[in-house]
Amino acid sequence: MTSEQIFYLERWKQRMILELGEDGFAEYTKNIFLQGKLFHEALENILSPQGDLKTRDENLLELGYVKSIQHVLNDVSGVQALESAVQHDTLKYVGLLDCVAEYQGKLCVIDWKTSEKPKPHIRNTFDNPLQVVAYIGAINHDANYSFQVQCGLIVVAYKDGSPAHPHFMDAELCSQYWAKWLRRLEEYTKKEKNKNIQNPD
DSSP states (O other): OOHHHHHHHHHHHHHHHHHHHHHHHHHHHHHHHHHHHHHHHHHHHHHSTTOOTTTSOHHHHHOHHHHHTHHHHTTEEEEEEEEEEEEETTTTEEEEEEEEEEETTEEEEEEEEEESSOOOSGGGGTTHHHHHHHHHHHHHTOTTOOSOOOEEEEEEEETTOOOOEEEEEOHHHHHHHHHHHHHHHHHHHHHHHHHHHHSOO
């Protein structure tokens, strides 16, 4: 994260602790992670070849996030990968992507996100586009995958079940974010090198 993002995250955390107390904030974050985990499990269940919308777990049907993404799922087909590890040997990074599938006929790396606040514009998703292009770059350089991906999709789902916001990233937008990702990676690598110089083993 950039220093500005760290600042805002810390400020938000302090505000939440003031509001909820230390224990309340710990419980809040635990619940957020649990809901995210359940949502991703539900998606895996829905999108896997043996998955079935009609027979899935009743608890998952009650999950507002699943209701939120129904209109997006109608445009998703041809799933190529789910919860799949990728690595970029040249640039030395690894990741675990959510999904590779066709969205409205275009093969995309799809990143499913949950939010309590509406995120109607891609700029509201902060660094999520960088994460998507990092996955695209890795998958396109990973010998374990026999296909290439040019596009991305960030889907922001809402707990209250209101319609999710899909943010499609075409090849041109992806290449813009790829340049930003490379700069971020370079900054991180420099920082790590300086850390190692200052603290040798």
